[in-house]
Amino acid sequence: MTEPAFGVDAATTNAGLDRWASEIQAKADRYNAMQQQVTAITATASSQDGTVTITVDSAGAVTAIHFTEDLKRLPATAMADQVLTTMRAAQAKITDQVTEIVQTTVGDDPATAEAMISAYRSRFPEPDATVDRPTDDDDDFGGSIFH
Structure with missing residues (x-):
């Protein structure tokens, strides 16, 4: 300018x-x-086996969730993993869409563009980097939730 x-x-x-x-x-x-x-923006992802499909809005909030009957065959911890992993995959797609929008609308302002894209990358990282698996859960639901 x-x-x-x-x-x-x-x-x-x-x-x-x-x-x-x-x-x-x-x-x-x-x-x-x-x-x-x-x-x-909305983004949708499905689990690798197709048992879970989740849609999120631009803030990463779940707006739709669909389970197939096959999901019932999984243990509860595997169900939770499927839901969280699929939700995180949908959220990570938000960053891709934001990046495209920012580059086409305000790409001539590199500092602002990078700040926005970085904020979304921090908030919605790639799913592989965010998966937390319990290490001492024996799935009997008998343990205390308080440590």
């Missing part, structure tokens, strides 16, 4: 201010469009 030339003459200053205001308005319009597009 170019700054207006001040002090040359009134016509040049006015033209520069008009151009500057127009550039600021165009940038604000692009950021508004980006925000609207990001807010509209």
Whole structure:
């Protein structure tokens, strides 16, 4: 964005201010469009075996969940794993969509673009990096939940 030339003459200053205001308005319009597009994002993922399908919104909140009858055949801990892994996979897809939107709307502002994309990557990392598996759960539900 170019700054207006001040002090040359009134016509040049006015033209520069008009151009500057127009550039600021165009940038604000692009950021508004980006925000609207990001807010509209949804992402869906299915488990590898297809027993769980989850859709999340742009904030990562689950908006739809579908289980097949085959899910009932799994132990409870495996069901929980399927749900969490599938949810995280859907959430990770949000980052891909945000990246595309940011690059097409405000890609000419690399600092802002990188800050937004980094924030989403931190919030919704790739699923493999987030899977936490219990190490001492014997699945008998008899142990205390308090340590």
